[in-house]
Amino acid sequence: GAGVSQSPSNKVTEKGKDVELRCDPISGHTALYWYRQSLGQGLEFLIYFQGNSAPDKSGLPSDRFSAERTGGSVSTLTIQRTQQEDSAVYLCASSLAAPGEQYFGPGTRLTVT
Amino acid sequence: GNSVTQMEGPVTLSEEAFLTINCTYTATGYPSLFWYVQYPGEGLQLLLKATKADDKGSNKGFEATYRKETTSFHLEKGSVQVSDSAVYFCALRGPEAAGNKLTFGGGTRVLVKP
Numbered sequence: 324g325a326g327v328s329q330s331p332s333n334k335v336t337e338k339g340k341d342v343e344l345r346c347d348p349i350s351g352h353t354a355l356y357w358y359r360q361s362l363g364q365g366l367e368f369l370i371y372f373q374g375n376s377a378p379d380k381s382g383l384p385s386d387r388f389s390a391e392r393t394g395g396s397v398s399t400l401t402i403q404r405t406q407q408e409d410s411a412v413y414l415c416a417s418s419l420a421a422p423g424e425q426y427f428g429p430g431t432r433l434t435v436t
Numbered sequence: 437g438n439s440v441t442q443m444e445g446p447v448t449l450s451e452e453a454f455l456t457i458n459c460t461y462t463a464t465g466y467p468s469l470f471w472y473v474q475y476p477g478e479g480l481q482l483l484l485k486a487t488k489a490d491d492k493g494s495n496k497g498f499e500a501t502y503r504k505e506t507t508s509f510h511l512e513k514g515s516v517q518v519s520d521s522a523v524y525f526c527a528l529r530g531p532e533a534a535g536n537k538l539t540f541g542g543g544t545r546v547l548v549k550p
Binding site: 326327354356358365366367368371373379381382414416418421422423424425426427428429430 | 468472478479480481482485525527529536537538539540541542543
């Protein structure tokens with residue numbers, strides 16, 4: 324069956340621009356997670372959505388980062404006024420329920436020039 | 437807060453050698469423990485897990501035992517293959533009250549040579 328998909332797979336943007344990263348979770352999965360994989364920080368949690376509950380935003384590094392999940396399915400991670408330190412691979416994962424096994428997408432590689 | 441420490445790589449070994457990747461953790465309560473693997477050009481995949489003390493997770497010849505007394509979850513494989521070349525991540529998930537996010541170690545790159 325279809326796994327978690329993310330788009331775009333690669334994104335190059337200029338410093339100061341806004342970017343949107345998209346995640347399509349596995350159909351029927353109620354929980355959705357965003358993580359960031361960077362050379363300096365390793366793999367770190369960003370935000371977590373579970374059903375209609377308020378999201379856990381405790382991992383967002385600054386107020387330039389935000390995410391939403393529409394209709395309990397697709398999620399968009401938005402980074403405003405991008406900085407070079409935002410360069411990383413952004414990973415999305417989903418699980419059938421929470422807690423549950425998290426299935427990861429292929430990631431979006433963001434490069435800020 | 438929660439944290440995971442794993443040995444730094446890269447680890448280079450020959451086919452059929454024994455592999456151990458050390459992982460220790462700090463957490464409140466009783467976390468669940470995981471090993472994830474990232475093959476070249478692919479996404480993260482769950483390799484194995486253990487949800488309580490003394491549990492042994494196993495998959496594809498890999499094993500790890502949840503040791504509460506030493507707060508460890510070392511990954512082992514008795515005879516590696518070239519196809520095991522990948523980056524391995526140890527991770528924990530805190531008790532439900534602490535949220536469902538995963539806390540990862542820094543990853544260990546393993547290269548198996550024929």
